[in-house]
Amino acid sequence: MEKDIAQVLISQQQLQERIEALAREVMAEYGDKKPVFVGVLKGVVVFYTDFIRAFRAPCQMDFMWVSSYSGTQSTGKMLVRQDVTEDLKGRHVVILEDIFDTGNSLNFVYQHLLTKEPASIKICTLLDKPARRAPHVTLKADFVGFEVPDLFVVGYGLDYNEYYRNLPYVGVLKPEVYQ
Ligand code: 5GP
Ligand code: MG
8 A cells, every 4th residue: 555655745643743733723713513424525624533532622523425426536517425414504524534625515515504504614634635626616725734735645544546545645556557
């Protein structure tokens, strides 16, 4: 697994330090609002579990699983494979995502959660790749862990063909792995 990695982009220590700081930023804004953190499966799980333990104030956990109809990412047309289970009406929702790439999936999740009439919705993403944003996506992330260049990254929850999610850092795959 590690032999397939060309470069470690964000180390385990960098991730840990930044996520602690990010959780403090969100805590400062939410105070005692008891936010519901909606994680977008599956890529978010590693970030989610570190973030939630660094968020030292009352909050609740929920998850959504969405995918595109074609099975490939970022084609635009999405469906809900698993919806949230909490009643979000009047609640302060924070969407947690692994990576904000074209924005198609976040856009879809955001619009879907809006229909549940929450008091507010904000977006917290571990990684942001602004260079890749689709022109129709006007959403902005409210909290960002790291801005990354336009490279396909894996690890810390992010996969290639469902592998590499368990790498403890964010890395770039060697090109021969794709071929
Ligand atoms: P979107 O393009 O809709 O913003 O991102 C959709 C999903 O594509 C992300 O949630 C993530 O699962 C996946 N994705 C986007 N960029 C990358 C990347 O660089 N590496 C990996 N492993 N997945 C990515
Ligand atoms: Mg994702």
